[in-house]
Structures are given as C-alpha cells and as structure tokens.
Amino acid sequence: MTETGAPQDSPGSGLTLIHPRYLVAVRPQGVVLEEYSVAIEQGMIVSIMSRSESAQAYPQAESIELAEHVLLPGFINAHTHTPMTLLRGYADDMDLDVWLREHIWPAEQEFVGPAFVADGARLAIAEMFRAGTTCFNDMYFFPDVLGEVCREVGIRARIGVPLIETQNAWASDIDSYFEQGLKLHEDWRSEPLLNITFSPHAPYSVSDETLRRVAAYSQELDVPVHLHLLETKWDIKHSLQHHDVHPLVRLKNLDLLNSRLLAVHMTQLSAGDIDQLAQSGVHVIHCPQSNLKLASGICPLDSLLEAGVNVALGTDGAASNNDLDLLSEAQTAALLAKGISGNAQAVDAFQALEMMTINGAKALGLESLTGSIEVGKAADLCAIDLSCPETQPLYHVVSQVIYAASRRQVSDVWVSGRRVLDSGQLTTIDLKEVTGKASQWQSRLSGFGNRKNPA
C-alpha cells in the first residue's frame, strides 16, 4: 500500500519519517503492516509508504527509528474529569451516592478553584501522555483554566462547559455557566487543539429548562453534549419520581437524543433502549472500571456494538478508577463483554482498539482529524515497545497490545506532530513540579471532612 500526499518538489527537509517495526493505522480495519514508515510535516501525516520507498522519496528527512515498536493512533479518552486526579484514592470502596454526596462534593466545594484545576490537570495529562493518550474529553469546573493548561502542554481536548443547578467557585448561577461557556466557544474558534462541549452533569442534577437551552445551543453551534446518563438504577427511579418518565424519554422530549449526544456510562439499558440509541445515533461512552469500582452496573457493550451503536472508551476521573490508563480500560472492556455475554468472540482485540481510537474520534466529532493514521489527518500517534518479555513471543500484534501490553511500554507520543513523550521522557511537562504540587494538595486535603481511609 502506498499513499502519497507529499508535495511533488519536496526533498524531505522539514519532514520527519517515523520507522516503526509494525504499523497499525486502525484504518483500513484489522491491517498490521510491517516495515512501513509514516511521514509527518507541519503536524500532519503526509505519507504512509514502505520503508524502502520512504528512504528514496525523502532522503533529507529526519528519521526516528522504532525498531521493536508498534505505531498506533494516539488514544482518545472519551470521558474524564482531569482535575479530579488530585482526589485519586481520596474516598474508595463505597457506593456512588455516598462517594459523591458525602466525600467528593464536599471536598470540591472546599478546594476547587483555578489552582486545583491547573495542578490536577497537569498531573492527569502527564499520566495520560505516559499512557499513549493524545486527546481527551473532559467535564469539570474552570474549563477556561483547563484550556490554558492544554494549550501549554500541547494536548488535544474537548473541554466541557459544566452545567449544574448549584453554584460554585466558577459560576454563581446557570446563566453565568452558559455565558462563560459561550465565550469559550468564541475564544477557541481558532485554537487548533481545543473545542468545547456542553456538559450538563446528569439528568438528575439539571432542570428541563437548562436541558432545553443545551439542546438549542448544541444544534445552533453544532457542539456535542456530554452527559452522565443511566449510571445506576437510581437514575431511573429519580426520573420517574420527579419527571414521571424514564430519563431517555425525558431527553427525547427535550430534543437531546441525537448524534450530538455523548451518553456516558449507560449501565441500565433494555433491548428497546438499545434500538432507540442505534436509531438516534447517540454515542455511548463506556467506562467499565469506574462502573465496576462504584458497583454502578454494567454497560451491555456487546449488544450495543451488535446494534451498530458507536461506543468509545473513557476512564472517568481518577477518583473513581483510579487511573487514566486506556490500555487497561480496553482490556477490561473486552474481558467484561466476553464474561457477561458468555461469548468469547464478543469484542475482539481490534474492536477494543477501535473503541480507544477511531470510535472516540467519531464520538467527539473529530474523526476527520484524529483516531487513525491516515494521510491528511493530524499526527496524533503513540508507540509501544513490544520487545519486553511481557509481550514476547509475538504472534499477533493487536492481541498483544490489548491483552498483554501495559502503559509502561509506551515510549513515544506525538500530538499534532509535536513529540510530547520522547523515549519515555515528557517534553512539555516538568514531572518533578507536577508531583510536588500533588503532594502539597495531599497535605491540604488529608484530614478534611469525614474522609475514609482504606485499610
């Protein structure tokens, strides 16, 4: 396979050639190439060709050798709350309701501000870069501050404008949330790596009036809506009690059940619900480890994929996971789907890889830019070293990535052509400073409220 997109008169100067042992571009589906090279220039993928062809085509290019590696599209974390990384391990081993209302929300009320958000986000992005993630979809307060951090360290992000009917340090009322969110949408129009989503927290914490405004703005501006939905059984009970209808009926009545909706969790689905999601084009964001840890329920991944629903993967926040590791999330998703369905063929290794790459890009509306290694897309890439004993022998590259490799084998990461992880070293984040700040927050948060220390 040879694809050319390089300028005819280019001798290759200013161009970088990456030579991995294996290339899994995700598109075309299921293909593993050996001894192929990827040419990148000005942040974009300009050519994919055999190694011998690339040497002739670009004799002046800078070369990066990845002799024992597989090159993959950068991973996309389709649901997280990056600043909450500062609450990793803060309250464990309890139900969602107790965890949220008695521990997380009180701590957030006390501590969340610009410094918390910036320090938590830098820590999260350091972790994500080291795990191969090049793009994430976030929901948290102070999205403006988060955007600044993303710009500074060079990661692609969809950043949620949070919407909830309670005031906090970022916004005093719902009008202020919308006003600041719309300003961000304007401010980031020319940002290459940043876009907003509207992120109402959940149907149970947001009014009909707010959801109506979200639906109208989402349609008018063509911006996705990012929402926790059907996380537990309680969500349905609450909706029936307060709105007389199932949450999906309520969302449909409010014009939100469409292809701009990113529905996170979805552990309580009937066969009829799944048909409705498939027909309406809703994207489901599956967060298996958070759902398992909070005992929320299990998203019927196999049935959703079977019905043709686009399902992407998210870690959720580090406070309920407790890491931001998409490789382990993909492994959990594949194993859980097999166990639940009683079908070992459910969610194969390549489908799991799609969920953490191209499916995430589709859900976020970024499919033309990222999610696969194709000429004309941004150079969002990650390399995994497969020479370690943990991934030898090597019969099948994609199986090895999903079922055996760990994030510790991620060696190099590029976002839009910028090498943010170089042979295991972060190039845009000072790791010592980031972990030092985490330690300072630990001192401040320790002992606050009725925090439960795990045994």
Ligand SMILES: [Zn+2]
């Ligand atoms: Zn969440």
